[in-house]
Amino acid sequence: MTDPRPVLVVDLGAQYAQLIARRVREARVYSEIVAHDLSASEIAARRPAGIILSGGPSSVYEPDGPQVDPGLFELGVPVLGICYGHQLMSQALGGTVEATGQREYGATGLTLESSGGRLLQDLPSTDTVWMSHGDAVTRVPEGFRVIARTGAIPVAAMEDPERGMYAVQFHPEVTHTPNGQEVMKRFLYDGCGLLPDWTPSNIIEDSVERIREQVGDAEVLCALSGGVDSSVAALLVHKAIGDQLTCVFVDHGLNREGEPDQVEETFGRHFHIPLVHVKAEGRFLEKLSGVTDPESKRKIIGEEFIRVFEEVAREHTGAKFLVQGTLYPDVIESGSKTAANIKSHHNVGGLPEDIDFALVEPLRDLFKDEVRAVGSELGLPDEIVQRQPFPGPGLAVRIVGEVNAGNLAKVRGADHIVREEIKREGLEQDTWQAFCVLLADVQSVGVMGDGRTYENPVIVRAVTSEDAMTADWARLPEAVLDRISSRIIREVPGINRVAYDITSKPPGTIEWE
Numbered sequence: 001m002t003d004p005r006p007v008l009v010v011d012l013g014a015q016y017a018q019l020i021a022r023r024v025r026e027a028r029v030y031s032e033i034v035a036h037d038l039s040a041s042e043i044a045a046r047r048p049a050g051i052i053l054s055g056g057p058s059s060v061y062e063p064d065g066p067q068v069d070p071g072l073f074e075l076g077v078p079v080l081g082i083c084y085g086h087q088l089m090s091q092a093l094g095g096t097v098e099a100t101g102q103r104e105y106g107a108t109g110l111t112l113e114s115s116g117g118r119l120l121q122d123l124p125s126t127d128t129v130w131m132s133h134g135d136a137v138t139r140v141p142e143g144f145r146v147i148a149r150t151g152a153i154p155v156a157a158m159e160d161p162e163r164g165m166y167a168v169q170f171h172p173e174v175t176h177t178p179n180g181q182e183v184m185k186r187f188l189y190d191g192c193g194l195l196p197d198w199t200p201s202n203i204i205e206d207s208v209e210r211i212r213e214q215v216g217d218a219e220v221l222c223a224l225s226g227g228v229d230s231s232v233a234a235l236l237v238h239k240a241i242g243d244q245l246t247c248v249f250v251d252h253g254l255n256r257e258g259e260p261d262q263v264e265e266t267f268g269r270h271f272h273i274p275l276v277h278v279k280a281e282g283r284f285l286e287k288l289s290g291v292t293d294p295e296s297k298r299k300i301i302g303e304e305f306i307r308v309f310e311e312v313a314r315e316h317t318g319a320k321f322l323v324q325g326t327l328y329p330d331v332i333e334s335g336s337k338t339a340a341n342i343k344s345h346h347n348v349g350g351l352p353e354d355i356d357f358a359l360v361e362p363l364r365d366l367f368k369d370e371v372r373a374v375g376s377e378l379g380l381p382d383e384i385v386q387r388q389p390f391p392g393p394g395l396a397v398r399i400v401g402e403v404n405a406g407n408l409a410k411v412r413g414a415d416h417i418v419r420e421e422i423k424r425e426g427l428e429q430d431t432w433q434a435f436c437v438l439l440a441d442v443q444s445v446g447v448m449g450d451g452r453t454y455e456n457p458v459i460v461r462a463v464t465s466e467d468a469m470t471a472d473w474a475r476l477p478e479a480v481l482d483r484i485s486s487r488i489i490r491e492v493p494g495i496n497r498v499a500y501d502i503t504s505k506p507p508g509t510i511e512w513e
């Protein structure tokens with residue numbers, strides 16, 4: 001299965017495009033997001049197996065509402081229109097769209113007609129779907145039949161299977177439409193005639209082939225962080241080219257308890273990948289000495305990382321390629337014209353600018369959950385595959401104040417306890433992140449045994465989230481909080497107070513710095 005033909009998701013201005021693309025992947029079909037202003041021939045050049053028109057906030061008859069090239073409907077490629085895409089299809093093919101004054105928003109009752117036709121055949125005769133629209137299709141284009149209605153609108157879904165045209169006013173991609181995935185599958189498997197073959201093992205096979213083609217017999221370097229993306233990228237490249245790959249683990253001394261050992265154990269001893277472990281804690285701490293401004297800390301760590309990496313690279317003069325764990329959402333965010341451009345934090349481990357490497361990006365087409373599935377398939381241990389996000393600058397952003405050996409020991413010790421307790425309770429999957437922040441500049445009075453103490457507080461931070469853009473503080477069980485607090489005070493020297501952060505994001509952020 002080399003270079004699968006994609007299902008193209010045309011982004012019409014809502015954030016739903018990414019969700020649609022993910023649902024298609026969950027049905028084990030390869031999908032890509034494209035801008036709506038591609039011409040029909042540009043679309044055809046990508047050899048799509050199907051096209052999905054996303055929802056969008058506009059009205060199809062507004063002059064600046066996004067349009068698609070009407071030639072797209074003449075390519076002989078099956079099309080599924082969703083919400084705005086449904087109206088666009090109707091308008092382009094001669095139907096009517098109007099503001100009926102019958103807005104529908106939220107969970108809505110759907111009644112099938114014509115037994116749901118081809119597209120909705122798996123739905124019960126009445127079902128619940130998620131709606132969000134003001135306009136509605138009032139007359140279907142010639143050749144179409146109506147396959148569902150609601151109390152408010154006569155055309156909740158329509159199709160013309162002979163021409164390969166399908167459209168729904170509701171949102172099958174959201175979880176609030178419980179049978180939405182059945183609609184996606186019917187379009188993909190019956191409408192487009194696709195097979196569910198976008199599986200981890202096929203992804204690996206394709207990717208291995210492409211990596212071999214790209215790098216030939218050149219030497220390749222990969223900066224490992226211990227996180228899931230760089231780990232999976234490294235394993236894929238190693239599978240493709242074996243010992244032509246050297247992994248570099250720049251140990252800045254800002255990692256959590258046990259992480260450097262885990263990197264050595266997994267990559268060096270278990271997978272036998274040539275690994276350079278640069279123990280550079282001293283260098284980083286020297287540069288960080290006396291620095292308390294958060295952005296300065298990040299900058300120093302980023303720059304020092306590059307310096308260390310350059311030194312290793314100079315010893316590998318034959319290396320022409322550098323592996324990067326870029327994911328598909330990074331590609332969409334920097335490339336799409338209409339998708340909301342949400343910038344995430346820069347990771348430590350950026351490219352040395354003056355070293356001339358070509359990039360190998362084996363995860364460029366993958367969403368995070370696919371990267372995890374590929375990692376598991378490649379035999380990566382669960383502790384890495386399921387690892388919670390951890391900032392590139394590591395524990396440095398979790399010390400409010402100076403990053404030095406003493407403060408690192410405190411925050412690392414407390415963090416270790418939080419993670420142990422969260423794991424013991426099986427709460428790792430329920431929390432997006434759970435960690436500690438050390439207020440190194442604050443001291444408060446405590447009493448321990450016979451004496452008074454004057455030491456630092458730590459803040460325990462645990463949040464639930466889907467994507468880190470928004471987050472809520474996790475309602476951890478009291479008993480867990482209690483155990484975390486008493487263990488930290490008892491086991492971590494220099495900490496005499498534990499507080500729990502109950503701020504959501506927004507207005508707070510997840511990290512403190």
Ligand code: XMP
Binds near residue numbers: 348397505508509510
């Ligand atoms: P905030 O604190 O902005 O964090 O709510 C959102 C997500 O980003 C992570 N984060 C970082 N990741 N380098 C990174 O690679 C950084 O400098 C950085 N700062 C925050 C944070 O852990 C959360 O998952």
